Amino acid sequence: MTLKLEQINAASVAQFVALLDGTYEHSPWIAERAALLRPFASLVQLKQSLAQVVRESGRELQLGLIRAHPELAGKAMVSKTLTAESTNEQSKAGLTDCTPAEFAKIQQLNADYNARFGFPFILAVRGPRGLGLPKAEIIASFERRLHNHPDFELAECLRNIHRIAEIRLNDKFGHMPALGNQVWDWAERLSTNSDPGYAERGELTVTYLTDAHRACAQRLAHWMKSDCGFDDVEIDAVGNVVGIYHGADRSAKRLLTGSHYDTVRNGGKYDGRLGILVPMACVRELHAQGRRLPFGVEVVGFAEEEGQRYKAVFLGSGALTGHFDMAWLDQKDA
Structure with a gap:
């Protein structure tokens, strides 16, 4: 049975708890407290309210929630x-x-993790698309997180529990997060570009002005123009990818947002790049709906932030803001 917001808003507390059974593992108290926060105007508000209950519950109940998994x-x-x-x-x-x-x-x-932290390792193993993470990736996450600080790891377990709950709620409500999936897909495809010496090891490294870096810029520019419907797209002289979606009045001021697409060595797929891809998805929706805002939207994929290839940082944003030091042009590889 696919749940509806109207159904859970009208339910008694006991019915509400029963309808959301299994969202948070063996922890009906979360739904019971969240029922008092109704009505919910959206599935997002429901998810946020459940997470709020956990966040405000205190450490002991949070530990109990983790140990219930x-x-x-x-x-x-x-x-x-x-x-x-x-x-x-x-x-x-x-x-x-x-x-x-x-x-x-x-x-x-499992034994090593429990001995170190006193609670089980929690990972949203269905992954970003809900289809399941590879076992090798699960084991690698396990090994990496064994070295975390206990407080950090408690927070990481709770973050994964909320992700698990989100996927379970999507299933209950028959909701497919199309925009989120699009962003993840872009991130995955962008991560296939990596510098030599790292790509062969399955590591993501994109340093300034390498072939992988240029390929990322070209992909972002293509998606902005062809997939998202930006009005103007260019790659500027320092490699920034700039997309402009005009407002209803083309002369109106623009909201500027963005992030960087270069990475540290053996970096993450989403660091920096989500700050480009999420506003791209927003513009994509505006364009699909034929909507124009009272202001324009300018999304910038900054070419360089990490300072991994040259001993200078923020080359991309420095150029955009008029703070590019011409002496940087004499830099050699770090």
């Missing part, structure tokens, strides 16, 4: 006592079909 490929999976939601998620990630070596590795990681 099963280990990945753990005892509950083996004994087939996982909830239907957890079974679905671990199955999509292939954790119900581990090789003996993978199973042994994850079991050891």
